[in-house]
Each structure stands twice: as structure tokens, then as C-alpha cells.
Amino acid sequence: MRSSFSGEFGLIKDIAAVIGKPSKNVIKGIGDDTAVIDTGGKKYLLATTDTLIESVHFDMSYFSFYDLGWKALAVNLSDIASMGGVSRYALVSLGLTKKVKTKDVRALYKGMEALAKKYRVDIIGGDTVFSPEKISITVSVIGEAEKKKVLYRKGARPGDLIMVTGDFGSAVPGKNKKHLCPEPRVLEGQIIAKNGRATAMMDCSDGLAFTIGEICRQSGTGADVREKLIPLSKGASLKQALYGGEDFELVFTCPPKFADIIADKVCSATGTAVSIIGNVVRKSEGVNIDTKGFEHFKW
């Protein structure tokens, strides 16, 4: 779940105030990548939802309907992965304009099903309505996670390392695979969680700077990030990596002594590189990115 509406923190705070305290089986409600529920079963239930709207999140001049179906599910699988969970079921709500043909809907579902099949997710239902102006697609995913292995945004501690999967900056809007058909870090997230030593995790859907800032905000910490250590995608600038968004890589924290073993496990099982990009520090030290050793950006 993400909130790209302006003033989001204020808005989330407002919403949380209106809806009050959830019942005690809601382990985590509003404010993380997914909600976490104790249904009384062996595992926690995870639930998340994301909406994509035409001309805001995608443009049909370079998106195919196949891409759109893939991406709408991928962003949700990424959220479940960032909690260390396993995605199980998806609900799909489509708002379709007059222009959309039956074959387009089929293509959209083909893209979604290709990704669903890969990660054994069942598409279990949905709603299809007429939309007068823009195509919209909302996917909600239900997953599950080991009770003791769920990773939240809030667990980072001073002294932890900040680590990331993959590379950053290539997911800029346009005809590129990472923007059109992002590959959610599903197995990577599960391996990191299963190891049991990571302290916080979040997926990077709004730029690396935002993601690190949010982990720090929820953990009550600061961060020192070394620009030289940020793995940039081929041809990408630091600015794109920090603020470009939509990389759907995982950002996590863990004590230094477990960093190598986690990185090795992830890389050997999936081929995905894991990099250390900085340190969690005390809140009073702020969130800093040391770019070229001279400037400090604080936010």
C-alpha cells in the first residue's frame, strides 16, 4: 500500500484518527506495506491494496494491457514480499472506458495471470465497472506470513546496516521493462524474513530517499547513506535512484554480523545482488545521504 496523494502523512494520520483503534487481532492496521491480522490460525493474514489510474500511474501510449495486468498485481506482490509474506489470493476491480475491448480485458488478465501463476497466486474474484474517463485498476492481495517472521517498517535500530536488493533508478516512466512489468522481489523478501535477523523492511515504490526516510520515521531513527554504495541501474543518475520511484526493490535493515549471510542466501537462491548502502543511526543525527563526500541532503 502506498499513498501518492499529496500531504499523505497528514492524511494517513487524519484517517487513523477517524477510524480509531482497531480490534486486538489487528496486529498492524494502516501505515505499513500491508495490514497484519491474527485470525487465530498458525500464520498471520496479510492484506494490501493498490490502485493504478490511467495518465497518473500508466499511459496506454506505451503500456499494453498485458503490462497493465502484470504491473497491477506486481505492486501488490511487492508489498506482501516486503513484509516477508507469501501472496495467496487476488481480487481485481476494473474501471473500463468505452474504448476498452473484450480482447483488451483478456490481455490484461493474461498479464496478471502470468505473474499470478509464477508465484502461485489465485485470482479469486473482482468487479468490473464502466469508467467514463480513465481506466483504473485496483488489486487487493491476501497473503500469509509466519507470526515470528513478519518484518515491519518500524523495527530498525541504531547500529543496523541499511541494505537493498537489486539496483535503482531505471524504473522511470516510459517504454522500459522495469516500469512496465516490474519483477516483485517475492523470493528475496521471503528469504530475508525467514533468516529472522533483519529488523525492518519496506519495498521501494516511491524512490529510495522516501523509503529510507519512512523506515527511519517509523523506527524513530536516523540514517547515514553513502551515495557511492547505492547500486545504480545502467545509465541511471543518483537523482533517479533517490527520487525516481517504482524500483520495487526491497530496502531492509539488520545488525552488521548478519549482513553477509543474508546477502549470500538471497544471491545464491535468486541471483539478485544485495548491497549495503549505509547505517541506521540515532534519530538526533537525522537522515543524511552523503553524496560525493561533500553535500548532505537532509529531509
Added chain:
Amino acid sequence: MRSSFSGEFGLIKDIAAVIGKPSKNVIKGIGDDTAVIDTGGKKYLLATTDTLIESVHFDMSYFSFYDLGWKALAVNLSDIASMGGVSRYALVSLGLTKKVKTKDVRALYKGMEALAKKYRVDIIGGDTVFSPEKISITVSVIGEAEKKKVLYRKGARPGDLIMVTGDFGSAVPGKNKKHLCPEPRVLEGQIIAKNGRATAMMDCSDGLAFTIGEICRQSGTGADVREKLIPLSKGASLKQALYGGEDFELVFTCPPKFADIIADKVCSATGTAVSIIGNVVRKSEGVNIDTKGFEHFKW
């Protein structure tokens, strides 16, 4: 879940063909009011989603944001109720235009929370995005139901009676309470399911004619409905009751000998009237509404 997009049966069939056979723990996937999942726990998990789009499903010239929040949740609670389930958790995706102010979002959540509180539903998360043209709201609800007590659209048998809660025809678009803030038949649905004798159930979100037709289609039966027995809302016409839509009453079937006891249980516990409006017949006899004893409408 409903599908107000044109050609819906063809589209649902197409989608079902693309996504293939679900895994065996999916008891019911696409095609009923909710999906039904066997998670291995004592109860089944139910999941449903519905989207409302401005100028298609609501008009802000007579909807308040409070109404909109209420309604967006109500249509989902109605779906869970129609399976005989209990709604537990809701996810909310908002597409907000520039015109929408923070106080409007607060009012929307106040409306939703008023209904959520009434039926002990936790709002556990969501997504808030910018929408360039129209406000949209997608709510997904997760619920649960006793394994042996779930009611599907498909269980009606020739010889059963067709029964309904409440009355029909008043939920026409405009400034009326049933359109703005429908009261989902939550307890009624649970009582009907708990009794264990009803054979099929569906909520009436698209007119009584469509609902009866759909129960028959899925059950492989026909129906004889007596116009005189259809409980009309004050001032409503038969046409409004049959095709007006959005009454959110429950339509269910049961063997004649259990009709009175179910009706009594529902009415004594909730005050909601339950009426017999016709009979389930063999498929070969078609779906007929006997209006004024002369005409037969067949569809």
C-alpha cells in the same frame, strides 16, 4: 461483487477462461457474491471487492462524502451477508480529484467508520491516489463463514420457495436514504444461513429480475414469480422493483416447510419482513414473472 460492465456474463466467462482452474483450497472463485477460501482453519474465508465511480454510481450533487463512505462499505457488507458470512476487515482505495479536500476525506471515512463500527468491521488499510477526472472508491472486504453454512447462488432446487427481505423499488438514484446510505442485511443474512435450510442466496444490487435470473442461471432452474407478492417500497412501481436495482435486499430460496420458521426468526430478531414471492421450477419452464395474472415476461 457485481459486474455492471456491458456483456458481463461473456466477460466473466472470458476472464475465467484466462485465469484457469484455481487451486483446490479456492472453494468458490469468480462468479458469486464473494470468493470462498478454505485456509485450513475452522471457518471459510470470504473476500469481495466493489468499485464505485463518480457519475456512474454516485453523483456528488446529492451525495455527501459521509454517504459515499457509508455506501462503498455497505455494498461489500451486503455481498458478505448474502453468503451468510460475517464481515471482519476492509481495505479502502481512493482515487481523489483536485477538488477533494482533507475534510472531505475525513467525512468519507466517518461515514464508512459509522457502518464499520455498527458491524464490528476493522478498516485495516488502503491506498489513496490522485485521480484526474472522477472520484473513485474501491472497498475490499474480508469475512468468514461457517463451513457448512455458506450459501451460494447455485443451490436453488425446483420446489423451493423464492423469498426476499424488505421491500423493493425505492433505491432509485437521487436524494433518498436507500440510495445514499443503504442498510446491508447483515444480521438477516447470518440468521438465514445459520438456520441451515436455505438453498441459495444473493443480494439484490441490480434489480430483482436480474437477481432471480442469476440464481436460476447458476442453479440450473427456472422460476415463477407472482407480481402481487413482490413487496414494493412506498410509491415504487413494479418496474422499479424489477429493474431499478440497488435495493440491497436478500433474495433466497428454501424448501416450503422451512419458510415460515426462517421468516419468523429474521423478523423477530431484526424487525425486517420476509416475503414469499414465488417458486423455483424446472429450467425447462423458464423464468417467468406473472404480472397481473395476464402477461409473462421471460428472460
